[in-house]
Amino acid sequence: MIKGGDLVGIAQTGTGKTAAFLLPLLNRIAQNRKSPTPKGCSALIVVPTRELATQIADGIATYAKHVQHSATVVVGGVKPHKQIKRMAPGVDILVATPGRLEDHLGSGRIQLNSTATVVLDEADQMLDFGFVPAIRRILAKLPANRQTVLLSATMPKQIRKLANEFLIDPTEIAVTPESKPIDKIEQTVRHVDKPNKSKMLIEILKGKDVTRTIVFSRTKHGANKISKQMNAAGFKTAAIHGNKSQNQRDKTLREFRAGELGVLIATDVAARGIDIDGVTHVINFDLPEVSEVYVHRIGRTARAGASGIAISLCDSSQRGLLRDVEKLIGRKIPVTGPSAQEVGPETEPEKRGGGQRRQGGGQRKQSGGQNRNRSHNRNRAHKPDNKTSEKRGDFDPAAKPQAKPVSKLARKPKNRSARNPNEQSSKNPGKGQASKPKRSRNRRRNKGAAHRGKPS
Numbered sequence: 001m002i003k004g005g006d007l008v009g010i011a012q013t014g015t016g017k018t019a020a021f022l023l024p025l026l027n028r029i030a031q032n033r034k035s036p037t038p039k040g041c042s043a044l045i046v047v048p049t050r051e052l053a054t055q056i057a058d059g060i061a062t063y064a065k066h067v068q069h070s071a072t073v074v075v076g077g078v079k080p081h082k083q084i085k086r087m088a089p090g091v092d093i094l095v096a097t098p099g100r101l102e103d104h105l106g107s108g109r110i111q112l113n114s115t116a117t118v119v120l121d122e123a124d125q126m127l128d129f130g131f132v133p134a135i136r137r138i139l140a141k142l143p144a145n146r147q148t149v150l151l152s153a154t155m156p157k158q159i160r161k162l163a164n165e166f167l168i169d170p171t172e173i174a175v176t177p178e179s180k181p182i183d184k185i186e187q188t189v190r191h192v193d194k195p196n197k198s199k200m201l202i203e204i205l206k207g208k209d210v211t212r213t214i215v216f217s218r219t220k221h222g223a224n225k226i227s228k229q230m231n232a233a234g235f236k237t238a239a240i241h242g243n244k245s246q247n248q249r250d251k252t253l254r255e256f257r258a259g260e261l262g263v264l265i266a267t268d269v270a271a272r273g274i275d276i277d278g279v280t281h282v283i284n285f286d287l288p289e290v291s292e293v294y295v296h297r298i299g300r301t302a303r304a305g306a307s308g309i310a311i312s313l314c315d316s317s318q319r320g321l322l323r324d325v326e327k328l329i330g331r332k333i334p335v336t337g338p339s340a341q342e343v344g345p346e347t348e349p350e351k352r353g354g355g356q357r358r359q360g361g362g363q364r365k366q367s368g369g370q371n372r373n374r375s376h377n378r379n380r381a382h383k384p385d386n387k388t389s390e391k392r393g394d395f396d397p398a399a400k401p402q403a404k405p406v407s408k409l410a411r412k413p414k415n416r417s418a419r420n421p422n423e424q425s426s427k428n429p430g431k432g433q434a435s436k437p438k439r440s441r442n443r444r445r446n447k448g449a450a451h452r453g454k455p456s
Helices: 017-031 050-063 081-087 098-107 123-128 132-140 157-166 194-205 220-232 246-258 291-298 316-329 353-382 386-392 432-451
Strands: 007-010 041-046 071-074 091-096 117-120 147-152 171-174 185-191 213-216 237-240 263-266 281-284 308-314
Touching (some): 007 017, 091 098, 194 281, 281 291, 291 308
Parallel strands (some): 041 091, 237 263
């Protein structure tokens, strides 16, 4: 990276990727002291989550303690005014999430035409979050003559394609095999019925060696529910997910780092890059739908050479996800407690909440449609439809079409002076009925004008 060439780095989470790209950047800033361009940055670091952006900014402050530099963070969830003010004179290093960065690029508050280095950290998670199209648009605004660094714990095909598209003859460094969890993590799985998961989680948290724990939930609603249940059981917990404001998320992480919270309930927003010392246990209350996420979840423990424990609670609908994880890591996860067969037969995996609502709505529409069809069929029993009969093959050409019922409004004359439709108008002989409605409308307009006091 110091030489200035493009780079692809693959390394397990917790192995020091952040320092691996920050130190060369800071070394370059110290050697080539140049003022950044207004609204621009010399180096851009793009990350998937706000928490990771804040953590990298803290790392910059630590590593560059004795280096004159300027750096700022641009993320969503906070007001943009301060970000715009800090970017106005330009900075050496900009750490940003894709969404808010694109907002500032669109308004012209940030410009990337002088950026020399771009780092895409945790690229595979940006793929999981659907940020790849945004990354393509951001890279398209950068100078062609730049250094691009792509770092990730795994290398899916889509990320490999992105690297081939935007990196020029990159050097690839794989510190460890892809998607292999750190060997110092003790992994186990417990098969349990879904209604009993909360009880089993309480039993685990009561263990003597459980001091600082992260519990991962599949959904935001699930994280809030688990947090409420654990607080009721006597544990001090808090939930962190995308629906929380940035201030709430920062406060929760500070309390967890300080030991004021013993249990952190999180969605996968905290599965990457959150470096918190002393996490003894990681518990998968729900197994992840993307097997690579499992690697990053359990990587929250056993950081910086320490050991840790990862426990997964697997109900009958998540056994397929468990097999996917075991296939990815290349080994069977030991089972603690009853086997899967003893718990019960495997069931179909649950769909996400949004899909269930859409499915339910469709069922309601279908039910309503059936009711309307039944009502329509009852009407058709009294009023045969020759067109429908023709489709069925029992159409009778000799049958006379039934006259449509005439409404009362249609039978009522439009005005009192209306004559027989077959009569001819005295003013327009030969035109018959065609002149009648016109005369009637003119009379109504004239009458209304007279009431308003206007000349007719």
